[in-house]
Amino acid sequence: MFRPIVSLTAAAALSLAALGMSNATGDMVGKDMPDARPVNIGGVAAESFDDFIGEAVLVEFFAYW
């Protein structure tokens, strides 16, 4: 579990979170999201990712197992 240390600056804490716990190979913060989009969106009647226009999106990569 990622535990913030008070003496760390916000930026250092963020990069710790990004590098130590993010399960991603690189730092994507500040970049535009890649072009690929999810298909067959469930849970809402969205026809495509574009329907979420105007909102911030928290994308979580998950698996059922």
Next chain:
Amino acid sequence: MPHLNELQAQFGGKGLTILGVTSESKKDTEPWIEEKGVTYPWGYDEGGEMSKGFGVSGIPAAFLIDAGGRIVWQGHPASLREGTIEDALKDSYKALTRDWPKSAKAVGKALTKGDLGDALAKAEALAVDDEFGKELVGRVKGRIRLKVTSVESAFAEGDVLVAYESGKAIQKSLKGLPEQERIDSIIKQISKDKDLKERMKQLEKLRKIVSVEMDKKKQCDEVAAKLEKFLKGNEGTYVGDRIEAKLKAIRKVRGKLSH
């Protein structure tokens, strides 16, 4: 993902979309979704293109993307602070309109305020002689359709709880649009009908029973026992079918747990 369900409840109506993305098949994923009682949308990353693009090396991995499509945070979903989300939402207007022409900014303002009727009117005015305006009309219409259809399909399916809750949440944003009447009428039908109100209570009870961790066989068994008890007397009804679907999903997931 009880944590993301909580975020959905807290920020879902306030400008944040939570989207689960998986490279696994629909067949394997949907029972899991059902069993976990996921309340936020999910989608499929066919061929793993999306996860490759994000550089995902393991799961779970989360990315917060601002309204303008820029990644503002990445990390383990459990380490995401509410303050980070709040900061991203505060700047939604600026982010969304970052690369937009000045003439379109008023559409972005209305959109991020959640005023879809106003956003559409402004986009349509812009579309008269502007290509980007035309594109915006399409996108705002998509957003309206998404919101309205989510309520209508929940209602048509019989899920009066979701229909009522999400209907209430979007009522205001549809001001001035013909769709508003459709949503008003659904809310009115539910609140006037004794049977539908009773069903809403039952669905709330179902939601409460299943909104617990089910990572261990014992936890699954406890929930299943409660559901079986709840099912008695509800067989053959909409709520009964929902309970049975939930039971089936829990049994399937239980079979895959090691302890």
